[in-house]
């Protein structure tokens with residue numbers, strides 16, 4: 001990953017030429033106006049921070065990537081497998097639609113999702129000019145939202161999965177993600193006999209590797225070009241929000257992607 005600093009904000013992007021037709025970034029929590037425990041570039045109004053702070057933080061992000069704020073399309077993320085393809089930016093006068101994967105083929109739209117441990121997966125098809133972001137926590141992972149997303153863009157945009165490039169962004173790493181037996185049980189349907197390879201027993205706990213699990217599901221959906229950020233949110237709280245490491249008292253950072261015009 002490359003770290004970019006701009007206007008007091010910092011974000012990471014994939015270095016690979018594969019994402020060349022996009023503007024994308026995973027914004028660190030630095031450079032915003034929100035006080036503790038949301039310090040400081042928090043993008044969620046659902047975690048106790050003020051609406052004014054969130055709006056100012058959002059404005060700073062759009063300025064740093066030189067995109068108009070009215071290009072924004074975002075959703076209410078609910079750990080579902082709902083996939084939304086949009087031709088228009090969000091109408092700020094209406095409530096958010098509920099979804100956990102968003103796509104567009106329009107260069108006038110900027111997609112944004114919010115994270116604090118869940119896995120952001122950006123997808124890009126250069127030939128079809130399609131971009132997207134998937135939100136996969138443990139629930140989205142075991143429900144296989146990745147497959148749902150790929151299936152939907154095959155249908156909607158005639159994307160060939162072999163043309164897709166995927167980037168797995170900053171999220172909780174296997175070193176920090178202890179889960180309950182319920183997660184292991186819920187993973188059976190998505191992973192079958194491969195399930196064991198994504199869970200590891202250590203120090204009396206069970207650790208789930210969300211990065212490799214989603215990489216596997218992407219491969220099963222026909223995606224072969226997969227890049228891993230290997231950045232663990234819980235390992236570096238000065239740059240990332242971590243719901244787990246901060247006991248739920250934290251903010252949400254932004255993952256954004258847009259097509260270059």
Ligand SMILES: [Zn+2]
Pocket residue numbers: 172173175176232233234235
């Ligand atoms: Zn970690």
